[in-house]
Amino acid sequence: MQPSVGERRSQSFDRVLSSMCTEPHPAARAAAEAFLASNPGDPATYDAVAELEAEAVDLLGELAGLAEPHGYVTSGGTEANVQAVHAARNLAESDDPNVVAPESAHFSFTKAAELLGVELRTVPTDGDHRADVDAVAAAVDADTALVVGVAGSTEYGRVDPIPALADLASDAGSRLHVDAAWGGFHLPFSGHDWGFDDAAVDSLTVDPHKVGRAVVPAGGLLARDARTLDALAVETPYLETPTQASLTGTRSGAGVAAAAAALEELWPDGYRAEYERAIDLTEWLAVELGGRGYPVVGPELPLVAVDLPDALFEAVRGEGWKLAGTGTGEARIVVMPHVDRGTLESFLDALDRLAGTVGV
Numbered sequence: 290m291q292p293s294v295g296e297r298r299s300q301s302f303d304r305v306l307s308s309m310c311t312e313p314h315p316a317a318r319a320a321a322e323a324f325l326a327s328n329p330g331d332p333a334t335y336d337a338v339a340e341l342e343a344e345a346v347d348l349l350g351e352l353a354g355l356a357e358p359h360g361y362v363t364s365g366g367t368e369a370n371v372q373a374v375h376a377a378r379n380l381a382e383s384d385d386p387n388v389v390a391p392e393s394a395h396f397s398f399t400k401a402a403e404l405l406g407v408e409l410r411t412v413p414t415d416g417d418h419r420a421d422v423d424a425v426a427a428a429v430d431a432d433t434a435l436v437v438g439v440a441g442s443t444e445y446g447r448v449d450p451i452p453a454l455a456d457l458a459s460d461a462g463s464r465l466h467v468d469a470a471w472g473g474f475h476l477p478f479s480g481h482d483w484g485f486d487d488a489a490v491d492s493l494t495v496d497p498h499k500v501g502r503a504v505v506p507a508g509g510l511l512a513r514d515a516r517t518l519d520a521l522a523v524e525t526p527y528l529e530t531p532t533q534a535s536l537t538g539t540r541s542g543a544g545v546a547a548a549a550a551a552l553e554e555l556w557p558d559g560y561r562a563e564y565e566r567a568i569d570l571t572e573w574l575a576v577e578l579g580g581r582g583y584p585v586v587g588p589e590l591p592l593v594a595v596d597l598p599d600a601l602f603e604a605v606r607g608e609g610w611k612l613a614g615t616g617t618g619e620a621r622i623v624v625m626p627h628v629d630r631g632t633l634e635s636f637l638d639a640l641d642r643l644a645g646t647v648g649v
């Protein structure tokens with residue numbers, strides 16, 4: 290017989306190498322528990338959690354270089370990206386708007402385009418997996434409502450040339466959205482130009498439930514102008530508040546409170562320390578893997594892609610390592626807060642041992 294749900298335990302993060310979720314901060318867990326039964330979708334009734342949401346948005350704005358941010362805590366990067374496309378479509382003058390994104394853009398843009406009936410034009414990346422500005426320029430036309438730049442790509446951790454994409458977008462009369470769902474909590478410390486104070490960015494995705502160490506679900510949508518959220522707002526006759534800009538109705542008070550708590554605890558020093566820890570470890574791992582003869586896509590943020598022989602990839606997965614591949618088959622190792630030197634040493638030991646047994 291199956292044990293009851295109450296007897297079961299969530300999996301441990303011991304061998305989780307490719308996920309962008311991680312162990313929440315203890316303060317985030319406690320806040321999630323305390324606000325479990327509140328609904329930030331109805332802010333006039335649940336005003337305590339609405340206040341926390343405003344605080345979380347302010348801190349996310351600070352992190353992304355925006356003094357007076359407009360935005361909300363979404364259910365994740367997917368909702369934030371869908372709403373960025375949604376706002377751009379609603380604000381577009383064209384009857385047939387399109388979105389131009391590099392092929393490295395997250396699959397949530399495919400969902401957005403399908404739902405919203407806009408054309409998604411994906412353009413090839415350059416030789417190092419970043420948006421190719423000339424290719425983006427060639428795809429943009431008078432009907433382009435949105436250009437997407439990725440700041441920390443899901444597969445390779447690459448940061449697109451955001452200022453060049455922003456210039457190109459404004460010349461074309463298009464909006465620019467930056468997807469920093471995963472990278473956003475590292476980028477304030479990495480020296481990249483990626484945020485609202487580096488370029489003419491209109492909207493941005495940054496997920497507290499990834500590197501931010503909130504609980505799931507907690508994503509973030511930020512916008513420079515109030516009109517972005519105005520373009521999303523619908524009237525809400527039966528609530529105390531007149532309009533709502535979120536895609537979901539009832540939302541997770543746990544996620545919102547956890548995002549506020551994690552940001553209050555960790556921004557900026559805790560996140561800086563995590564970036565420094567993770568990038569050092571990532572660079573060490575890349576050298577270790579490269580030294581064993583496996584081709585490595587050099588890390589830009591704390592993420593390494595490595596081309597392992599298929600049999601070895603399968604063998605390590607067989608030992609319970611949670612490892613996923615890129616579209617072209619490299620293993621992706623995301624150095625999240627739960628991934629430490631001990632984890633990676635055991636992983637390398639497993640690779641060395643299994644390489645012998647599978648004969649590679």
Ligand SMILES: *Cc1c(COP(=O)(O)O)cnc(C)c1O
Nearest residue numbers: 365366367368395443468470471
């Ligand atoms: C994870 C991720 C998303 C999707 O976010 P969810 O929270 O899984 O919906 C979007 N964009 C990028 C770059 C991501 O890494």
